[in-house]
Amino acid sequence: MVGKGKREQKIAIEAVIVAAITVAGLALQVITGGFNREILAFPANLILITAIPVLLILFKGALKHLASGSLSIILISTVAIIALYMGLVPGNSAKSSWPFTLIYLALLINLTASVLMRLRIFKFRKDISFMLNHIGLLILLFSAGPGSADKARYFMRVFEGKVEWRAEKSGGKERAEAVELPIAISLEDFEMDEYPPKLAIIERNTGIALPEKRPFYFEANLNAFATIENRTLTVDSVVYKPGYAPAAFVRVTDIYSDEATEGWVSCGNYFQHFKTLSLDSTYCVAMTSPEPKEFRSKVEAYTQSGKVKNGIIRVNHPMTIGGWKIYQHSYDSARGRDSVWSLFELVYDPWIIPAYIGMIMMIFGAITLFWKGGKS
């Protein structure tokens, strides 16, 4: 162990170097206006990923200094501070800034160096936890950082019964030009299941539902029955035809006076006006629009190389074809279940396999933390 004064001196030097890197990043940021990750596209990212360990092995003298544990702490703290900025300042672009990129790179070097140092004295039982956590993280950081330059994301809107192969780049703020992709989608059918619409008694002007502090909504199912304050509501009939808005025939009875009011209530849709049932000058019965329970697209997808795949794409269940993943993104929300088109997000990420390997190593690494505990 180095002496106390020496250690503090070493930490001070490392802190100054990291601060200098950050300042250099800020200067580059001012001059160039941001880091363009496209310069890391294949093969640049692969060269970088190979160069870091090779150079560290060649320059053994630097290895020990770059593997420093106190340097790791300083670098992680710096990344955390940049993340704080990301988390506090609305609409910032810190993740594609020069300071973040340079610190990320420094962290990759520090992490690679630490792994190389530890590999030289590797003992399975003692070091397996370290290796799973650190190599896993390293692979993940390489895939998520430099690897992400090869990632591509597009939005493709496909109409029912049509085939589409043109898409717009996603993620960008302004509308991009449509490009032709090596992949085409034919949408056979778009379908949606919905939760039943809900009924409530609302104040006509404010829309606030009764009871005031704990608003009560109930599903507009046939024969549904509810008591809200001093009124009972019964649903005598529900109609929901394709292309039309849902409507319920509601009977409202005042508990004390036994006076009854009845009539149709509907939330309306893109071409039908909504309809409420008036109770008195202040309150009426209203219906909420049905919320989507599940939506799915029945598709056939083709790649340029001649692959064909049939299947259903829904949220949380993308389709994988030829290195691409196709996601159910959205639909014509004004029309809801009557939407005649479906919007897909297409993602190409050739680095996803190493990213998964890194993540799985880290999950096993996390498990080793349970039995290892704080004992070192």
Added chain:
Amino acid sequence: MWDNFIWFSLACMLLWIIGVASLYLNKKTAITGNILISAGLALFLAFILLLWRDIGHPPLRTMGETRLWYSFFITLVGFGTWLRWRYKWLVGYSVLVSGVFIAVNLLKPEIHFTNLMPALQSIWFVPHVTVYILSYAMFGAATIASFIAIRELKSKSERLMPLIDNLTYIGLGFLMTGMLLGAIWAKEAWGDYWTWDPKEVWAFITAAVYVIYIHARVQKYPLRVILWILPLAFVMLMITWLGVNYLPAAQGSIHVY
């Protein structure tokens, strides 16, 4: 079901408080205390399961629902560490913290009876959230212990450090698992495993601060510095969990429900 929460929680708190008291008062045997605390835990779990059946999907969506799990897990963790390492006071503190979260749920439920949207209908939903809340419970216990250790700094006693380290390592294990399960889920649901969504940013900060604690311990930095990292990390954790929704930078997050 929520209307019954007050009765369930009162019964649980009563069982837990009498259980902890009996651990302190009855020096000869811990059986009575252990049985009472276990009964309280079983009752609390029963409430969660009944609520689950009642609303028809896992109660993990709203803030109030996650606090419900926290109240359960923090007591479970406190009780577990008592069984494993014999720290009586930690059970007492975790019951107190649990009580605070129960009280918050009674006063400000933040439960909206909404339907489960398609994005949350996934096999990753339950493990992602429960593992996270379990880690929060571990870190809650570690934070309590760190405050006591800070008070004991003058006496040079390091008796709590093994406990704090254990809780932090296990907590970080769960936190990383929760984050990675979330990443795998995100790839299936949103197309990317990491997008610096506001909740992800704060989860990252939280994990980073705990990682700093562990590295600082390995480097044998002085305790008077290290011990303050844990309360700081816990503040970050609270922002991640409860605060993000209120931050201006978080509007439009996929994690705001």
